[in-house]
Each structure stands twice: as C-alpha cells, then as structure tokens.
Amino acid sequence: MATEPEAPGPARRTPPAQVSRSIAAANPLRTAPGLAAGRIVPAVTRGLPTRSGESTPDWLEPAMAANGIGSFDWDIRRDVLEGDQRACAILGLDGSAFDRTSGSFLSMLHPEDAPVVRRRVERAVAELGQCGAYYRTVFPNGELHAVRFRGRVLADAFGRASRMVGFVWDATVELHKRERAGELAALREDRSRFIKEAARALSEAVTVRDVARVFTELPLPGLPPDGLALASLEAGRIALLGASGYDDGLRERFDRAPLHPNHPAAEAIRGRAPVFVSSLDEYRARYPEAAPFANDSGRSAWAFLPLVASGRPIGVCVISFDDDRELDADERTLLSTLGGLVAQSLARARLHDAEHELAAGLQRVMLPRTVPAVPGVTTAVRYLAAGSGLQIGGDWYDVVPLPGGHVGLVIGDVQGHDVHAAGIMGQLRIALRAYAAEGHPPAAVMARASRFLADLDTDHFATCTYAEVNVDYGVVYAVRAGHLDPVVRRGDGTAHSVPVAGGLPLGVAPDEEYRVTRFSLDPGETVVLCTDGLVEARDMDLDTGYERLCDAVAGYLPAVGESPREPLEELADRITARAADSSEREDDIALLLLRWDGPAGGLAAQQLRRRIGQADLARISELRGELRDALRRWGVPEMIDTAELLASELVTNAIRHTDRDAMFTARLYQDGGRPRLRVEVEDESDLWPTRRTPGEQASSGRGLMLVEALADGWGVEPRGTGKRMWFELS
Structure with a gap:
C-alpha cells in the first residue's frame, strides 16, 4: 500500500511527560472505547472548524464539491467521528442512517490497511501532528475502493489532543491506475525476460530444424498465439520449416506452394516490414485475392513477420490468433524484435547446414x-x-x-x-x-x-x-x-x-x-x-x-x-x-x-598361393614364414624343414634365372589318410633348369640336387607361356 509522508506537527508542543499524561487521560485510542478499541461512531456535520475559530470561507465548499473532497471532524475525547455527505459517500456509508458500530466500519477497510491507519493516527495524536494515508475500503456491495485522507490534530487550551480535522477523497481511479501500471510493468518485465530467453535459445540452435523447433515452442507473454509457422523463401515458393497449431493436411497444402503476390506474407517480404491483420474482415478487404488462404486457415488475426538477414529476405514467420485481435504498439514491437532474432538465427543455421552438407558430401566422395x-x-x-x-x-x-x-x-x-x-x-x-x-x-x-x-x-x-x-x-x-x-x-x-x-x-x-x-x-x-x-x-x-x-x-x-x-x-x-x-x-x-572367419570347421584352407616379384628378394623370406605357418596349421609340422628348404630353392631359381614374376602354390592332399604336399613354382620363361654337378668350391648349382635328394618326386612341366617346377613330399 502506498503511503504519503507526514508533515511535521504544529510549532507549539507540550513537554513529553505532559503529552503522555494527557494522552493517557484524554486519548480514547489508549484509555476509552474508540478507534484503538476498534469502535468508531461517525456522524454527519455541516461545517468544519478552522484555526483561531474563524468561519469557513465561502469559496471552500464549492471548491471541495467540485473536486469531490469530503471533510471529517473527529472529537478525540468523546471518540465521535463526524463527516459530511461527500465523506460518507466516499467511505460507502449511508448518511441518513449513520449509526453503524465501529466494528462494522473497520470491517470495511482492507485487512492489510486498517492496522496502518490506526498506527498513523495514534502517532499523530501523540505528537499533536498531522497524518495522511492511502487505504482501501470494501463497500457493502463488495466493491473495492481506494481512499486518501489528510488530517491534523488540534490541541485544547491545556495543550492536549482534542480534535482531528481533515479531508478525504476518492482514490479508486488512482488505485486502478496503479494496478494497471503494476500489470504493465510485470508484462514489460515478462516480455524483456522472454526476449532474453528467446535470444539465448535461438543462439544455441545449430541447424534449421533446431531453429524451427525453438520458434514453434516459444511462449509469447501476454498474447498466447493459436498458430505459429516458420517458412523459408525458395524460388518464389514457401518451404514450411516448422509449424504448431495446424493440422497435417493444412501443412501439406501450404508447403512448397507458390507465394501469391497479393498475399500479406508477400507484402511483408517486399516491404521488409511486418504486416498485422486484426480480423478476417480486414484480411478480405485488404487482400481479396488471397482470401481463400485466410478462410482455410481457420484464424481471425495474423502477424506476418519478414525474416531479413544481411538485407536479403530469407523467409517469413506467421503468428495467428483464433479471435480478432488489435495488437498495440508494445506487442507489435515485441513481435518485430522476435522476427529479427529468428532471421539471424535462421541465416546462421542455413549456412551451417550448407557447410555441413558440403563437408559430408566431400567426405563421402573421398571415403569408399x-x-x-x-x-x-x-x-x-x-x-x-x-x-x-x-x-x-x-x-x-x-x-x-x-x-x-x-x-x-x-x-x-x-x-x-x-x-x-x-x-x-x-x-x-x-x-x-x-x-x-x-x-x-x-x-x-x-x-x-x-x-x-x-x-x-x-x-x-x-x-x-x-x-x-x-x-x-x-x-x-x-x-x-x-x-x-x-x-x-x-x-x-x-x-x-x-x-x-x-x-x-x-x-x-x-x-x-x-x-x-x-x-x-x-x-x-x-x-x-x-x-x-x-x-x-x-x-x-x-x-x-x-x-x-x-x-x-x-x-x-x-x-x-x-x-x-x-x-x-x-x-x-x-x-x-x-x-x-x-x-x-x-x-x-x-x-x-x-x-x-576361416573356412567351415575352423581349419585354415589347405592351399597357399603367393606371387613373388622378380626384384623382390625379401619376399622369399616372407614366403618361408608363411609356408611354416601353413604346414603347422595343416597338421603336418614334420614336413616344415624339408618343404621350406626345397621351396626356397625353387623360388630362388625362378627369380634369378628369369626376368618375370613367379607364382608359388602349395597344396596338401589326403591320399587314403596319408598327407601329401605338392609345391609348384610357375614362371613365364621358356628356359628350362639344367642339373649340374658343382665342384667343392662352387657357391651355387646344388638346388636341383637337394630337390632330387629330399623330395619324394619332382619335375618340370611346360605351360603355354613358361613352365612349372614342382616337388612332392609324403
């Protein structure tokens, strides 16, 4: 409750001790039934005493009547409150039958305000000063009114508080203004908070889908919409990015539809300014060629917000209402600000999606x-x-x-x-x-x-x-x-x-x-x-x-x-x-x-094929290791040493005496349960090997001698373009 500052009391003051004794003896707020005890007995009077016993000026009554001001006079000792007809009307009392009890009078005051009024009056009486207050009162019909009063305490010849005189006037209009101002302040605060939250949410939106989701879920303060739609402009068509409050059939109908030149969305995009339509009749009058769009939408009021980024229109936001609605200046400013935020976020998201698609496409081309x-x-x-x-x-x-x-x-x-x-x-x-x-x-x-x-x-x-x-x-x-x-x-x-x-x-x-x-x-x-x-x-x-x-x-x-x-x-x-x-x-x-995975049964294949490059002598060493592993896996480790030696000799001969690559093949056969290993080395040279008898000091020429001595069988077979040397071990 708003209150007024109190003015200082009169210049003449009684010593504190005497004031205390006077109040204790004469002030009904403390010693007798009255205001302090919760009883006020009002009455109606015609006049109002003035200082030094002067009569009321002739101009005062008309001035008070013209301004709706009533007067009151409170006899503190007898605890009788008198007021004129205007004061009674302001308080909601019937002046012709003004015999209400103090309890019924106090019950008319708002429970939060009655204690405040009582404390201020008590202080004014104790200090022989003046007081004022702003309080609410409840009329018999239940209406809530606001009242302002201003009073001064007058002392008797002995310096004791005797009367309080003052004015009272209706402040209901002021109350409503204050309530409306409070509501507007709260609404402005809500809208400011909404803009901050919307800016934060839109700044966190990464993709176009994120922007559409954030926009269609925004709770607009003070004007909850019945429909929200976000669309981008693509080659003269409207591509619907997200919508709420519309059924699937309506979405499919308007998505990818050409933008009619007489549509309000087209006007908003051309003019780079929002377009507001407050009723269906206004829509039909301003945009007759686009009236079917409005009829099918089931809405009665719209706000078309162009989305402009870097001076280029990229889309439009549509906010619609089921009932007619005339948006005020603050609401239009709020929606225009929202449109700017959505435009910047959408432009950034479209760039992100384009870069991501470019990167993903390039990566897909680079990878298998x-x-x-x-x-x-x-x-x-x-x-x-x-x-x-x-x-x-x-x-x-x-x-x-x-x-x-x-x-x-x-x-x-x-x-x-x-x-x-x-x-x-x-x-x-x-x-x-x-x-x-x-x-x-x-x-x-x-x-x-x-x-x-x-x-x-x-x-x-x-x-x-x-x-x-x-x-x-x-x-x-x-x-x-x-x-x-x-x-x-x-x-x-x-x-x-x-x-x-x-x-x-x-x-x-x-x-x-x-x-x-x-x-x-x-x-x-x-x-x-x-x-x-x-x-x-x-x-x-x-x-x-x-x-x-x-x-x-x-x-x-x-x-x-x-x-x-x-x-x-x-x-x-x-x-x-x-x-x-x-x-x-x-x-x-x-x-x-x-x-x-290996073959069925979990055993390695019993065949080994390997191409040996003509100039790749290191491959021979690798081949020997592969052959050892293969024979061990095939279950014939006893053949490893001999097979490794003989295979190395055949491959070395093929590499040294030809100018082409060689193909090495090893197969394990089962002849009646007895394993038989056949190793073949193929090359494309027509030059056949010649068995020699090297001397004691010779460093080569013993390969075929080893094959003949250790193998169970060996030979050379012609092929269409070269030959095949082989040996077998049982």
Whole structure:
C-alpha cells in the first residue's frame, strides 16, 4: 500500500511527560472505547472548524464539491467521528442512517490497511501532528475502493489532543491506475525476460530444424498465439520449416506452394516490414485475392513477420490468433524484435547446414562408398567427423582386394583438419590403393606412397598403417608409418595391441624403407585399426586411450547361431560409443575392423598361393614364414624343414634365372589318410633348369640336387607361356 509522508506537527508542543499524561487521560485510542478499541461512531456535520475559530470561507465548499473532497471532524475525547455527505459517500456509508458500530466500519477497510491507519493516527495524536494515508475500503456491495485522507490534530487550551480535522477523497481511479501500471510493468518485465530467453535459445540452435523447433515452442507473454509457422523463401515458393497449431493436411497444402503476390506474407517480404491483420474482415478487404488462404486457415488475426538477414529476405514467420485481435504498439514491437532474432538465427543455421552438407558430401566422395566383400573375412568401418570446424579432415580407411584372394587394410590420417587435408587424403588414398592392387608387398606399397606424397609438395605428411591379410590361413603382414599399432581381439575375448615395426610418416623421407611385422590370427579373431582421434584427446593421453580401446574391444563373444556379421557391427558401435561427445571431439575418427572367419570347421584352407616379384628378394623370406605357418596349421609340422628348404630353392631359381614374376602354390592332399604336399613354382620363361654337378668350391648349382635328394618326386612341366617346377613330399 502506498503511503504519503507526514508533515511535521504544529510549532507549539507540550513537554513529553505532559503529552503522555494527557494522552493517557484524554486519548480514547489508549484509555476509552474508540478507534484503538476498534469502535468508531461517525456522524454527519455541516461545517468544519478552522484555526483561531474563524468561519469557513465561502469559496471552500464549492471548491471541495467540485473536486469531490469530503471533510471529517473527529472529537478525540468523546471518540465521535463526524463527516459530511461527500465523506460518507466516499467511505460507502449511508448518511441518513449513520449509526453503524465501529466494528462494522473497520470491517470495511482492507485487512492489510486498517492496522496502518490506526498506527498513523495514534502517532499523530501523540505528537499533536498531522497524518495522511492511502487505504482501501470494501463497500457493502463488495466493491473495492481506494481512499486518501489528510488530517491534523488540534490541541485544547491545556495543550492536549482534542480534535482531528481533515479531508478525504476518492482514490479508486488512482488505485486502478496503479494496478494497471503494476500489470504493465510485470508484462514489460515478462516480455524483456522472454526476449532474453528467446535470444539465448535461438543462439544455441545449430541447424534449421533446431531453429524451427525453438520458434514453434516459444511462449509469447501476454498474447498466447493459436498458430505459429516458420517458412523459408525458395524460388518464389514457401518451404514450411516448422509449424504448431495446424493440422497435417493444412501443412501439406501450404508447403512448397507458390507465394501469391497479393498475399500479406508477400507484402511483408517486399516491404521488409511486418504486416498485422486484426480480423478476417480486414484480411478480405485488404487482400481479396488471397482470401481463400485466410478462410482455410481457420484464424481471425495474423502477424506476418519478414525474416531479413544481411538485407536479403530469407523467409517469413506467421503468428495467428483464433479471435480478432488489435495488437498495440508494445506487442507489435515485441513481435518485430522476435522476427529479427529468428532471421539471424535462421541465416546462421542455413549456412551451417550448407557447410555441413558440403563437408559430408566431400567426405563421402573421398571415403569408399562401400567396403568390398572378401570371402573368408568380415569387415566393419566407421567414420566420425570432428565436433567443430568444417567437420572434414584427412582421416581415411580402405579395404583393397588383392591378387590371390587376399585383402589389404589401410588406415591413415593426413596432417591437418580442413579441405586441403581432405584433398590430399583423397589423392593419397587412390595412389596407395593402386599400389596395393598391383600386388606389391606391404613395404613396397608404403615406400611408394611416401614418395608419392613427397612429390605432391604439399608440405603435409600423413601417418598410415597398411596390413595385408592372407585370407587362406590368417597371417597378417603389417607396415606402420608413424601411425598407431593395431589391436587384436583373440578368440578368448581378450584384446591387446600388437607392436609393429614403425617408420617415418609418409612424405617426410621419400627414400624411407619400411619393415614388415608378421602376426597370425585364428578363426574368429579380429584386427582393429583406428586413427588417433579415438584414443587421444585433450583430457586423455595415449596410454589411457589404448586402455579404453582394449576394454571396449575385449569381452564380447558372439552367441551360438548369431550371424557372423552382426557381432562385428555391434563391436564397431560399442567402440565408437566410447569416443568423446561430438560437440567436444577435436579430431576425426576412422575405424576399421576385420575378422578372419576361416573356412567351415575352423581349419585354415589347405592351399597357399603367393606371387613373388622378380626384384623382390625379401619376399622369399616372407614366403618361408608363411609356408611354416601353413604346414603347422595343416597338421603336418614334420614336413616344415624339408618343404621350406626345397621351396626356397625353387623360388630362388625362378627369380634369378628369369626376368618375370613367379607364382608359388602349395597344396596338401589326403591320399587314403596319408598327407601329401605338392609345391609348384610357375614362371613365364621358356628356359628350362639344367642339373649340374658343382665342384667343392662352387657357391651355387646344388638346388636341383637337394630337390632330387629330399623330395619324394619332382619335375618340370611346360605351360603355354613358361613352365612349372614342382616337388612332392609324403
């Protein structure tokens, strides 16, 4: 309740002790039934005493009547309150029968205001001063009115409080103004809060879909709409981005519809200013050609807000109401401000969506569209873009079918996180795939890729791991160029990293020679290759990342009867699920999984085929290791030493005495339960081998002698373009 400041009392004052005694003896507020006891006995009087006993001026009564001011006179000693007719009317009392009790009079005051009035009057009486108050009173018919009064306490000849005289006037209009002002202030505060919350929500909206969702869920303060629609302008048509308050049929009808030139939305877009329509009749009068749109919408009032960004219209917001509504200036300002916020957010979201689509499309072109299916293995791949920037980078994976039914695995990461890195990655991926598909061994593939990247002269380097998997018997030949070691999940569910001999990243040293690391897989075991985005982050070091990766890979064993492909896809999902959230991830993630399934029955294929390059003498050593693994898997370890020696001799002869590649084939046959190994080496030379008898000091010429002495059978067979040398062991 608003109150007025009290004016100081009269100049003449009684000493405090005497005032206390006088009030105790004469003030009914403290000693007798009256105002302090809750009883007021009002009456009606005609006149009002003035100071020094002067009569009332002739002009005072008309002035008070013209301004609706009533007067009162309170005899403090007798506790009798007298008032004129206007005062009684202002208080809601009947002057002709003014015999109400004090209880009934006080009951007319608002419960919150009566104590305040009582305290102020008591203080004025005690201090022989004046007082004023603003309070509310309830009329007999239940109406709430507001009253202002102003009074002064007069003293008798002994300096004691005797009377209070004053004025009273109706302040109901002022009360309503204050209430309305309070409501408007609260509404302005709500609208200011709404604009802040809308700006925050729209600033957090990333995509166009996010902007549409935020807009259609906004609670407009003071004017709750019945329909909201957000649409973009595309080639003269309205593309509906989001709507609420409309059924699906109406949405489908207006979506992608041409924008009529006489439609209010078209006027708003042309004029770059909001258009407000307060009724259906106004809509039909202003836009007769577009009236069917209004009739079908089921609305009666609209606000069309153009969305303008960088001086260019990009769409329109439509806010509609079921009833006629004339929006005031504040409401129109609120909606116009909202339209500006939505326009800026929508423009930013459209740019984000366009960049994201460009990045996603470029990444899709750079990465393999599909992973080829290779019999004997199952593969799964994943690619996760970084959470910031253009969401495109230099990470890639590839699966390359190789001659002889084998498969090559590639995982790599070009330095940088931009379009330039992605372009280099695309070139490097194609070159490395071509080198692998030509049949070059892993070390040669990596060396050629490094020279290729250095020749591009891009000042970028790349890390990479290339692994060639012998599908026949599950042997992996891995080469690493500054990249991460692979992780292998064994058949018992455990997982660990496999150390692979490393070299410099691609493009750093064009003449770098890479070493090959060989390890074996059992049927059902899985190789996991990934880029560093999966195992390294700002808050996670490499060792911790490897531990997390191994934990994610380990422990999952496929159930009996499960599809051989589904468990690997589930494993890939589980690994990527443990990566950092997309909004926090700083680097791309490429993931490649290969499980060697092996043939039915869980045994390795009993055939080994391998092409040996004419100038690749290191391949002979690798071939001996593969043959040892194959014979061990085939269950004939007793043949290993002899077969390894004789196979090495035949291959060496083919490489040294011809100028073409050689094809090595080893097969194990079962003749009545007795194993028989046949090894063949084919070349394209017509020059047949000649058996010689070397001297004691000779350094060569004993190969065929060893074959003849140790093999159960051997020979040379002509082919259409060359020959085939073979031997057998039983």
